[in-house]
Amino acid sequence: MKVIHTIKDLQTELTALKAQGKKVGLVPTMGALHAGHASLVKRSANENDVTVVSVFVNPTQFNDKNDLAKYPRTLDADCRLLDDCGAAFVFAPSVEEMYPQPDTRRFSYAPLDTVMEGAFRPGHFNGVCQIVSKLFDTVIPDRAYFGEKDFQQLAIIREMVRQMKYKLEIVGCPIVREEDGLALSSRNKRLSAEERENALKISQTIFKSRTFAVSHTVSETQKMVEDAIEDAPGLRLEYFEIVDGNTLQKISNWEDTSYAVGCITVFCGEVRLIDNIKYNQL
Ligand SMILES: Nc1ncnc2c1ncn2[C@@H]1O[C@H](COP(=O)(O)OP(=O)(O)OP(=O)(O)O)[C@@H](O)[C@H]1O
Numbered sequence: 001m002k003v004i005h006t007i008k009d010l011q012t013e014l015t016a017l018k019a020q021g022k023k024v025g026l027v028p029t030m031g032a033l034h035a036g037h038a039s040l041v042k043r044s045a046n047e048n049d050v051t052v053v054s055v056f057v058n059p060t061q062f063n064d065k066n067d068l069a070k071y072p073r074t075l076d077a078d079c080r081l082l083d084d085c086g087a088a089f090v091f092a093p094s095v096e097e098m099y100p101q102p103d104t105r106r107f108s109y110a111p112l113d114t115v116m117e118g119a120f121r122p123g124h125f126n127g128v129c130q131i132v133s134k135l136f137d138t139v140i141p142d143r144a145y146f147g148e149k150d151f152q153q154l155a156i157i158r159e160m161v162r163q164m165k166y167k168l169e170i171v172g173c174p175i176v177r178e179e180d181g182l183a184l185s186s187r188n189k190r191l192s193a194e195e196r197e198n199a200l201k202i203s204q205t206i207f208k209s210r211t212f213a214v215s216h217t218v219s220e221t222q223k224m225v226e227d228a229i230e231d232a233p234g235l236r237l238e239y240f241e242i243v244d245g246n247t248l249q250k251i252s253n254w255e256d257t258s259y260a261v262g263c264i265t266v267f268c269g270e271v272r273l274i275d276n277i278k279y280n281q282l
């Protein structure tokens, strides 16, 4: 496995491999890697000849400076994990390498990017699309892998690929959870022991809502989740929305879609955690 810091060096390596007909998989990450990322990298390594993992804390997608400053950065440990997962290249560029000038491009995929995370983190998805498109243009992968934990991000990237006519396959990968149910997230590293315990209520509540949903309406299910999180110690609900998994628009009745997804964002102390649950698998 090679660790590469410049676009030019990465392209030199990849041009030679592509000339031999090798298929390239890309896994974009912001580092502080865990078993969720490992599942994406292993899948890519199984499905492609060469896997590139980018590790880059992308400043343009952070609307909260404190969140950017506190984002965990653990490149040495990340490289050890990636070596074990079958990555061929770790692409770890500097901010100047990715943004030699400010990126003034604007990406808008309304209404996908105006709801939920788009409403609470203004400019976030514009920044995600800026960096992901730069990575696609640099690597020109055959496949790119994204986690369903960032459910809205996955839908927006699929739409960007469709509209910009990128010739690559987007592979969505299931959420990897701790044994007790908490979705793995790099931000979990910032939780104190007490906050970690409180955070468990997030996955417990949305799992419970799947059973509850069988015999209750959308609005009753919505209220059950809201009440449970509001009553839970140390948690502050930002939003919980039950949406159509394709359009990301709120549904009023379960019959409105065969693909309902509940998306939740909760502050656990200062740490903002997201999770989601599919209701169509009842
Ligand atoms: N628990 C998980 N299961 C599956 N995929 C995941 C999981 N956590 C992150 N991913 C995916 O890994 C990729 C990189 O995510 P990222 O580096 O932001 O990590 P993260 O753990 O989501 O961090 P955070 O949510 O704290 O920003 C994204 O496609 C994301 O959806």
Ligand SMILES: CC(C)(CO)[C@@H](O)C(=O)[O-]
Pocket (backbone or CB within 6 Å): 028, 029, 030, 056, 058, 061, 128, 131, 132, 150, 153
């Ligand atoms: C896709 C991504 C790596 C872009 O910075 C990031 O949004 C993430 O980690 O989900």
Ligand code: BAL
Pocket (backbone or CB within 6 Å): 030, 061, 062, 150
């Ligand atoms: N996993 C999404 C990256 C972010 O929260 O900025």
